[in-house]
Amino acid sequence: MNNIQSENNFDVMRFREDFPILKTKISGKDLIYFDNAATTQKPQQVIDSLVDYYSNTNSNIHRAAHHLAEKATSEYEGAREKIAKYIGATRPEEIVFVRGTSEAINLVARTFGDSFIGKGDEIILSEMEHHSNIIPWQMLASRRGATLKYISVKSDGSLDMEEYERLLNKRTKLVSLTYVSNALGTINPVREIIGKAHSVGAKILLDSAQAVAHIPIDVKELDVDFLAFSGHKMYAPTGIGVLYGKYELLDEMPPFMGGGEMIKNVTLQGSTFNQLPFKFEAGTPNIAGAIGLASAIDYINSIGLENMAAYEMGLLDYLYAKALEINGLELYCKHENRAGVLPFKLGNAHPSDVGAFLDAKGIAIRTGHHCAQPLMEKFCVPGMARASICFYNTKDEVDIFISALSRINEMLK
Ligand code: PMP
Numbered sequence: 137m138n139n140i141q142s143e144n145n146f147d148v149m150r151f152r153e154d155f156p157i158l159k160t161k162i163s164g165k166d167l168i169y170f171d172n173a174a175t176t177q178k179p180q181q182v183i184d185s186l187v188d189y190y191s192n193t194n195s196n197i198h199r200a201a202h203h204l205a206e207k208a209t210s211e212y213e214g215a216r217e218k219i220a221k222y223i224g225a226t227r228p229e230e231i232v233f234v235r236g237t238s239e240a241i242n243l244v245a246r247t248f249g250d251s252f253i254g255k256g257d258e259i260i261l262s263e264m265e266h267h268s269n270i271i272p273w274q275m276l277a278s279r280r281g282a283t284l285k286y287i288s289v290k291s292d293g294s295l296d297m298e299e300y301e302r303l304l305n306k307r308t309k310l311v312s313l314t315y316v317s318n319a320l321g322t323i324n325p326v327r328e329i330i331g332k333a334h335s336v337g338a339k340i341l342l343d344s345a346q347a348v349a350h351i352p353i354d355v356k357e358l359d360v361d362f363l364a365f366s367g368h369k370m371y372a373p374t375g376i377g378v379l380y381g382k383y384e385l386l387d388e389m390p391p392f393m394g395g396g397e398m399i400k401n402v403t404l405q406g407s408t409f410n411q412l413p414f415k416f417e418a419g420t421p422n423i424a425g426a427i428g429l430a431s432a433i434d435y436i437n438s439i440g441l442e443n444m445a446a447y448e449m450g451l452l453d454y455l456y457a458k459a460l461e462i463n464g465l466e467l468y469c470k471h472e473n474r475a476g477v478l479p480f481k482l483g484n485a486h487p488s489d490v491g492a493f494l495d496a497k498g499i500a501i502r503t504g505h506h507c508a509q510p511l512m513e514k515f516c517v518p519g520m521a522r523a524s525i526c527f528y529n530t531k532d533e534v535d536i537f538i539s540a541l542s543r544i545n546e547m548l549k
Pocket of ligand 1: 173174236238239266314316317318345346366507
């Protein structure tokens, strides 16, 4: 690959050097990794932070009586502070470590939901939600007798905001929506969504799994009540994620899981619970994961999220423009408020055949329902093909991808 990618001072070729896996060959071809919405690759800096933790620090945290335990505790709590700063939280206690977005949403459904949502109450979701932001609410609704309402997705892949307004009423207790759709790439108008939810007294949760590595987020400025995201979609390890909640809300919520760490006092008759955020962190947490996530944030900050986002937007526009030149290629996202994702259909080819053909060329995309079966039903398709990019992808890679798609197209004729 040449250096024409180093546009506008964004030295993508230098950043690529940070990701050892990008040197992998697949079927003898250079790997082109266009599956970033499923999980991003990890820079050497993050990998090193894990090796360093296990080589030099490993110990269990809190109640430390020895040096290593104190060091591990301070790195783990330091990670919490870093994350709080990254999303603009008022205090680190508002950051709860979880396994990922799915666990964060389940936590809110089980605690906030079971305590404050009951019979006759309504929860608003949308047709573009990931299963992780549907199932916990369906389970809650069946436990508590609440009603779920879904905002429709329009044929261009955007949310029907007029319908959202019609669905809101004084029975709405919670709106839980994705910031960016993993299947379509649609960026939802979250400021407007949050303002309208609050105007009827509802709380709002933003599933930010697809947003947190691509759009700068300030929870205070957004005035969002809960925010959920996964480390592995932002260059950090798997098995670590975050639930942000406003302090007053988290404080009123009962614990999620029981066990060590989340208690204040235990007797055989009953127990009292720890302060925030430990109340929600039963058992030994993913200490290395939290430290790896902090390292990923350092990495992002060293480049600048705004710089990464601007480069990604330019690359996505290029990808869209090139894809549209292919005869018979249909896009499921037809508006421009989008991030990272090209959801497409190539003629009558089955998405999984397209995926297999591209894989043979070393190009990794994802095909199928993308954990969004209701959305597939809406578009009357069993699945979609999805290429998802991030800041270490290049125009050269897009060109190779497009010529592979054109080749499939030729073969279909
Ligand atoms: N929501 C969205 C929008 C996602 O893209 C994903 C992951 N594909 C999830 C939730 C679930 O995240 P995790 O599997 O890390 O819990």
